[in-house]
Amino acid sequence: MSQKIDELLSRLEKRLDRSAIVSAEEAGPRYREDPDGKDGAPPAIVLRPRTTGEVSDILRLCNEAGQRLVVQGGTGLAGAARIQPGEAVLSLERMTAVAAPHREAATIVAEAGAPLQMVQDAADAAGLLFGVDIGARGTATVGGNVATNAGGIRVLRYGMYRAQVLGLEAVLADGSVLTSLKGLPKDNSGYDLNQLFIGSEGTLGVVTRACLRLHPKPATEVNAFCALPSLDAAIALLALLRQKLGPLLSAYEVNFAPLYGAMIAGMEAPAPLPAGSPVYVLAEIQGSEPDRDGERFAAVLMQAVEDGVIDDVVVSQSPREFRALWAVREEANRFLFSMAGLIGVDISIPLARMATFLGETEAAIRAVDPGADIYVFGHLGDGNLHYQVRTADPAAAYGIVYRGVATAGGGVSAEHGIGLDKKEWLHLVRSDAEIAAMRRLKAAFDPNNILNAGRIFDLAPG
Known part of the structure; x- marks a missing residue:
């Protein structure tokens, strides 16, 4: 020592x-x-x-x-x-304390070490809902969620973690404590310092508590698993559901071939639909009118079938079936995490350029490694893809994907952060002026560079 x-x-x-x-x-x-x-x-x-x-x-x-x-x-x-x-x-x-929710204000205060699931359970017990859900709900913490601006499966309806934060308590590098836990939906009394810490990956200060927004618990939850002929059809279905259902649409997840076929081959439960289609989508609604919501959802899906947008669809008819369809979505993580030598990339792509990006990126990877395995799934409703490659040349694959993201006008991190692993690619999607501004913020908040040094960017260029 x-x-x-x-x-x-x-x-x-x-x-x-x-x-x-x-x-x-x-x-x-x-x-x-x-x-x-x-x-x-x-x-x-x-x-x-x-x-x-x-x-x-x-x-x-x-x-x-x-x-x-x-x-x-x-x-x-x-x-x-x-x-x-x-x-x-x-x-x-x-630091795992979670206060009792304030039902009238629909807020909850949680310490930074509390797992996301503790917040979800506390909200549920009070008849409310916390809007963010991710697969790692049992281990991902409130502070970590704030630091990475976590997204997950229901960004389409509730927004990123940033939209859930009504106030923070954070400690600066010199020990100064900033506390803003009033939970006010509107407060323009000077700079909103809370927002600086969200997505900063622990580089500007340490979040210790958060006042989080809660939402009414839905009376209706229905999902549908759809087989579609193309990405264009998936985007068209998304537009149709948004147009016809508005805020009822709460999640819209995509799974591209060959991932679906590969993962259901090892599933214990029966697959909801057979493999063979190019694209699969899991769509979910959450509503407050049980007598009408499911019928409206089914009517739009049937219209899409008649119009040739959907090839096949199964709609949940019970809570058990609802959970079973979500289990298929989470099976993608289990399948991919079990594979050795897989590189995973979390990116965001504009929907209008997604088809071009996918086609050009796959062609470029296969030009380097014809035997590469490529698996893509993600949150299509907000343009967030998880792009996975098993290849003999990981370095080349990373470069191809991230340069493709930049060409498409996307982001090299949608919800997983920049950290140490992605900082060499940050310059592709952020200008020199933007990165210089980030450095000035870091130098102002942490002049001795003691907090998560070298994450996102180096304090001095190079």
């Missing part, structure tokens, strides 16, 4: 309980493990505060000592929480 860490520890031990400080030897592999399999370096030390005041003490003392920290929150998939040599870990795993 270095002299700097020894001195820092002697100061921290006066302010933290014994279980808040975990040595590198005691930490084991848990804090080093990364969801993408690129494990980080051993931590210099792991710090596990219980309160915002303790987070403030930790940041102030680390800032004075020049000790860099990586903040871990269980959401990002681009290496933002992966430990770099010499970094200490700031884990908010003990």
Whole structure:
């Protein structure tokens, strides 16, 4: 252990309980493990505060000592929480309190270490709904969700995580605490500092609590699994559902061949539709009129069948069938995570350019590696695709995909962050002026560069 860490520890031990400080030897592999399999370096030390005041003490003392920290929150998939040599870990795993929802205001206050599912369950028990849902709901935390501006399956109706945040409590690198948890839907009293921390991947400050917006719990939830002849048909169906159903449409997920056929071959449950179509879509509605909502949904789907937009469709008739169709969507993650050597890319593409992007990108990858396996699925309603490739030349595939994204006018990260893994591609979709402005913000909020240093961009060019 270095002299700097020894001195820092002697100061921290006066302010933290014994279980808040975990040595590198005691930490084991848990804090080093990364969801993408690129494990980080051993931590210099792991710090596990219980309160915002303790987070403030930790940041102030680390800032004075020049000790860099990586903040871990269980959401990002681009290496933002992966430990770099010499970094200490700031884990908010003990800050998991979730207050009782305020029913009249439809808000809830949760600490940063609380898993998303705790917020969902608390809202549900109060007869309300939290608008964000992602597959990692049991492990992804409120702080991590804020830091990456998490999206998930219902962005189409409720928006990204940013739209759920009514206020934040955050600690700056020097230990200053900013608290704005009033939950006001309208407050233009100066700069909205909350928005700076959303999507900043822990580089500007550490979020400790969030006041989140809740929504009325739907009385109707119906979904449909559709086989379609083309991406153009999927986009046309999306437009038709939006036109006819408006805000009833809550999710619109896409799965391209050959992924659907490959994944249902290993599913224990029967597939809702046979393989063989180029595109499959899972569409969902949430409404407040059970006597009418399902009929309206079915009528629009039947119109699409008659017009040749849909080749085949199955509509849920019970909660069990509703859950079964969503299980097929989540089967894509299970299937892909089980494959070794797969690279995964989270991107956003304008719908008008998506077909061109998919065609040109696949052709370019196959020109480099004719035997590459390409699997694509995602949240078509908001243009977010998860593009997966198993190839002998991963570096070439990454370059082809990200340059294709830039040409299409898309984003190199839709919901997983930039972190360490994507920062070399950020310049393709952000101008020099934009990145320079980001650097100025970072330098103003964290002049000693102790918080998640090197994530998103390097503080100095190059």
